[in-house]
Amino acid sequence: xxxxxxxxxxxxxxxxxxxxxxxxxxxxxxxxxxxxxxxxxxxxxxxxxxxxxxxxxxxxxxxxxxxxxxxxxxxxxxxxxxxxxxxxxxxxxxxxxxxxxxxxxxxxxxxxxxxxxxxxxxxxxxxxxxxxxxxxxxxxxxxxxxxxxxxxxxxxxxxxxxxxxxxxxxxxxxxxxxxxxxxxxxxxxxxx
Numbered sequence: 001x002x003x004x005x006x007x008x009x010x011x012x013x014x015x016x017x018x019x020x021x022x023x024x025x026x027x028x029x030x031x032x033x034x035x036x037x038x039x040x041x042x043x044x045x046x047x048x049x050x051x052x053x054x055x056x057x058x059x060x061x062x063x064x065x066x067x068x069x070x071x072x073x074x075x076x077x078x079x080x081x082x083x084x085x086x087x088x089x090x091x092x093x094x095x096x097x098x099x100x101x102x103x104x105x106x107x108x109x110x111x112x113x114x115x116x117x118x119x120x121x122x123x124x125x126x127x128x129x130x131x132x133x134x135x136x137x138x139x140x141x142x143x144x145x146x147x148x149x150x151x152x153x154x155x156x157x158x159x160x161x162x163x164x165x166x167x168x169x170x171x172x173x174x175x176x177x178x179x180x181x182x183x184x185x186x187x188x189x190x191x192x
Contacts, residue, residue, distance in 0.1 A: 004138040006031070006038040006092065010108070014142050016047050016156045017085040022163045023175055029095070029113060030085050031142050037086045040113055040140050042095035044160065051156035053100050054109060054149050061102050061146075071146045079151035082158075093138060109149040113140040 008014065013032040018025040027047050029040045062071040096116030103110050114136045144152065164173035169183040 003136045005141055006138065007141045008033055008038075009141075009143040010145060010148065011142055013081065013086075014144060014148065014152055015081055015085070016051075016152070016159055018159060018162075019085070019089060023173065025163065027159075028085060028089060028091070029140065030089075031140065032086055037090075038092050038140055039085070039089050040093060040095050041091045042113075044163070046095055046098065047156055048160055050098060050100070050111070051153045051160075054111075055153045057100060057102055057109065058146055058149060066104075072150050075150040075154040076147045079147055081151060081155055092140070103143065106143065108143045108145055111140075111142045111144070113142075115139075 008031040011031040011033050013030070016027060016029055018027050020026055025044070027042050027044055029042060029047075031038050058071055062073065093115035095113050097114045099110075099112040099114075101110045102108075115138060117134060117136070164175060166172065167174050167179060167181055167183075170181050172179060172181070
């Protein structure tokens with residue numbers, strides 16, 4: 001059976017956002033076209049990796065000079081989206097594998113987000129074995145113009161920075177009550 005594809009080509013809105021307070025936030029990708037909204041939960045590290053890779057992909061395409069489309073170096077003015085996530089947030093699935101590519105025909109960034117499944121987890125002993133990932137039940141497929149992709153990256157960076165500050169010594173997040181810094185031999189550091 002073919003997977004259910006939540007396709008947005010292009011979406012009216014594609015953003016990342018959070019629910020909850022820093023330290024206990026849940027991250028979401030959210031795509032909207034008209035009244036149709038799809039929300040996918042994911043980890044903070046997945047948001048950071050996706051934003052970083054989109055930026056790198058657009059830089060590579062821009063440097064190649066092979067495409068007619070204007071690839072902006074930064075998010076164009078007017079494409080900023082600082083609005084909160086669409087409510088109510090109904091999680092379609094939790095993100096597992098994500099793929100990213102450039103479609104040279106449409107000159108768009110293509111993002112595919114597949115659900116997390118235990119069957120797709122590979123143990124260290126299985127790394128060298130041939131492994132066939134199970135067919136997903138559903139997938140989020142988003143196709144973005146370069147300017148909108150840069151705007152996604154900008155918002156993702158702002159969302160990531162809005163969390164707890166990082167310790168300048170060990171890089172771990174600092175809770176409001178401080179944290180035990182491994183670089184300070186367990187002494188509590190309160191100020192970032």
